[in-house]
Amino acid sequence: xxxxxxxxxxxxxxxxxxxxxxxxxxxxxxxxxxxxxxxxxxxxxxxxxxxxxxxxxxxxxxxxxxxxxxxxxxxxxxxxxxxxxxxxxxxxxxxxxxxxxxxxxxxxxxxxxxxxxxxxxxxxxxxxxxxxxxxxxxxxxxxxxxxxxxxxxxxxxxxxxxxxxxxxxxxxxxxxxxxxxxxxxxxxxxxxxxxxxxxxxxxxxxxxxxxxxxxxxxxxxxxxxxxxxxxxxxxxxxxxxxxxxxxxxxxx
Numbered sequence: 001x002x003x004x005x006x007x008x009x010x011x012x013x014x015x016x017x018x019x020x021x022x023x024x025x026x027x028x029x030x031x032x033x034x035x036x037x038x039x040x041x042x043x044x045x046x047x048x049x050x051x052x053x054x055x056x057x058x059x060x061x062x063x064x065x066x067x068x069x070x071x072x073x074x075x076x077x078x079x080x081x082x083x084x085x086x087x088x089x090x091x092x093x094x095x096x097x098x099x100x101x102x103x104x105x106x107x108x109x110x111x112x113x114x115x116x117x118x119x120x121x122x123x124x125x126x127x128x129x130x131x132x133x134x135x136x137x138x139x140x141x142x143x144x145x146x147x148x149x150x151x152x153x154x155x156x157x158x159x160x161x162x163x164x165x166x167x168x169x170x171x172x173x174x175x176x177x178x179x180x181x182x183x184x185x186x187x188x189x190x191x192x193x194x195x196x197x198x199x200x201x202x203x204x205x206x207x208x209x210x211x212x213x214x215x216x217x218x219x220x221x222x223x224x225x226x227x228x229x230x231x232x233x234x235x236x237x238x239x240x241x242x243x244x245x246x247x248x249x250x251x252x
Contacts, residue, residue, distance in 0.1 A: 003054050010052070018042055018055040018218075021062065021205065025247040028191070028203030033105055033120075036162070040120035043070035043221060044158055053225060055218065057236045061244070063208060063215040069159060072121075076135055077154035083133045087115055090157060095165045097200070102143055106160030106200075118143070119158055126155055163195065163204050163211060170195060176210035 003017045019038050021031040042053070074090060076082060088110065092098075096108045096117065102125050108117040118125035122140060127148065129137040138152040163169075177192060186192045194201035209215050219227070230236070 006052060006054075013051075015052050015054070016042055018053055018059060020056055020058045023205060025244045026206065026251045028206060030202050030205055037105065037120045037123070040070055040158060043067070044072060044121045044156075053222065057233070057240050059218050060237070061240065062218065064218070064221055065162060065208070065212055066214055066216055067221055069212075072156040072158050074157045075154065076156075078135050078138060080135045081133055082130060082135050084110070084113060084115065084130055087128070087130070091115075091117060093166065094157065094159055095163070095169075096160050116141070117157070119156070119160055121156060121158055124149060126152070128155065161200065162208060163200060165195070165198050165200070169211065170198070172213055173207070173211045176213075177207065180210060 003015060006015050017038075019035050022035055023029055023031060073094060088108075091108045096106055099107045099109055102109055102116050102118050105118045105120045108115060110116075113130050115128045115130070116125055117128065124140040125143055127137075127139045127141050128135065138155050139148040140150045140152065141148045173195060174192075177186065181189075186196075191201045191204050191207065195204060204211075
């Protein structure tokens with residue numbers, strides 16, 4: 001509502017909305033892809049133009065990965081030296097899933113000297129053509145029709161999901177899980193077993209604080225901003241805190 005009101009008076013390019021994850025407390029579901037894309041885009045922006053960022057009380061309660069997790073890992077342009085092997089290794093290190101045809105973010109496919117990759121900071125996946133160990137062309141394309149929609153001169157790579165499946169990240173998760181749930185049998189936890197086997201798992205966000213040695217609050221992610229709170233913010237915080245406790249009771 002506030003976003004729409006401001007949009008009536010200001011240039012829409014000066015306003016942004018950091019969305020909720022659309023997951024109820026203690027739910028075993030994952031955020032919609034559109035939410036992840038918006039969050040990665042905002043957190044990976046260069047902030048060249050100062051924006052008004054709007055969010056909700058719920059996001060103040062959430063634990064996020066460290067700010068560096070969302071930032072670009074690699075920035076490349078046409079004519080840069082890059083081999084297929086180097087790009088594939090980078091995507092594997094970032095825990096992208098190799099598929100025959102891209103359908104969602106955090107995936108890549110390989111056909112000869114062409115790599116399709118769907119990183120969350122772009123609205124559409126990228127098609128990168130490499131010839132003689134050099135970036136020859138960069139295009140965005142429609143994943144349904146497979147037709148190119150826009151030519152680019154450069155691109156950036158970021159993490160594609162909130163869960164990293166490399167060995168060091170999985171070790172952090174397993175150590176933290178076993179320390180926190182000492183009285184529970186990990187063999188009975190489907191999410192634990194899937195992650196332990198190096199597979200993505202629906203609802204793994206519920207264990208996000210265990211996936212990192214250090215997490216961030218909303219205030220830490222946006223510490224360069226000035227914060228303005230609504231007049232009834234204290235009441236909203238109390239209400240949401242009560243709803244978290246009620247969800248816990250309901251789930252147990």
